[in-house]
Amino acid sequence: MSSVRIATVVVLISLIGGMAAAQNETKIGAWRYLETRSIGSTAVGYRALAVSAANTNASFGFACDEPGPVSIYALVIPGEALGLSTANAAKRALTFQVDNRPPVTKDWFYPDETKGENFVSMGNGIDTFDVLNAVRKGQKTVKVKVAKAGGKTLEFTFDISGTDAALAKLIADCKSADYK
Numbered sequence: 001m002s003s004v005r006i007a008t009v010v011v012l013i014s015l016i017g018g019m020a021a022a023q024n025e026t027k028i029g030a031w032r033y034l035e036t037r038s039i040g041s042t043a044v045g046y047r048a049l050a051v052s053a054a055n056t057n058a059s060f061g062f063a064c065d066e067p068g069p070v071s072i073y074a075l076v077i078p079g080e081a082l083g084l085s086t087a088n089a090a091k092r093a094l095t096f097q098v099d100n101r102p103p104v105t106k107d108w109f110y111p112d113e114t115k116g117e118n119f120v121s122m123g124n125g126i127d128t129f130d131v132l133n134a135v136r137k138g139q140k141t142v143k144v145k146v147a148k149a150g151g152k153t154l155e156f157t158f159d160i161s162g163t164d165a166a167l168a169k170l171i172a173d174c175k176s177a178d179y180k
Contacts, residue, residue, distance in 0.1 A: 029162010031061070033169060046173045048166040050142065050158035055079055058156045060096075060144055062132060062167065064174035072176045074108075074131045075121040076144055078156070082110060082120070083149025092120050095145040096131070098138040098160075108146075120146060135163055 023044075024035040034047045049061035057079025064071040076094060092110045097103040106127060108120040135142060142158045171177065 028166040028169065030159035031162050031166035032059075033166055035173075036063075036065075046170055048170045049077075050160050052079075052156040052158055055156060058154075060142055060156065060158045062128070062170055064170070064176065067173065067175040069176060071174050072128060072132070072170065073121050074128045075119050076108070076146060076156075077119045078146060078154050080148075080154070082146065082154075092146055094120055096134075097143040098134045099140055101134070101138075103143075103145075104134070132167065135160060136167060138163065 023037055026033045028048070030050055032047075032049045032051060034049065036045045036047060037043065043066040045063060045065040046067075047061060047063040049059040049063075052058040052060075057077075059077040059079075060075075062072050062074055064073070082092065091107040093105055094108040095103050095105040110120045138160050140160065142160050144156045144158070145153055147153050
């Protein structure tokens, strides 16, 4: 296998948080739209990700690992390990701000990074629905802040142009009409 192919595989796995491998990718506005397969599964999932201009390893978006009602969840891939910071490291306070609206801080799930998982997510349900609707109302950017162990805060800004088309495709492909 050539070094270019190896690098591409490594980048794709790290970009998607080490939990799925991209099969197909298209661009919808500023969003990257990916069809994925979970490692060890035949189930097809989908991701709509906005990529940070300042740190191309960082992404914000929405995904489903397998289509079905209420299957969409929000996720942030910071592009680097956050580190285990407390006894309750499974949760991280994450602040997001759409355009110039007031910022919102909520606890997001942070899985075990020792298993190669490097993302924070919000489980499917009402919180993800709120985030999705806030992003739909946005025009330009989403700003995200999340703390690493030791207190350093990572900050990212994501271009969200093309949101309506990207999220409409995600909702249709994930068969989650409940998010319309």
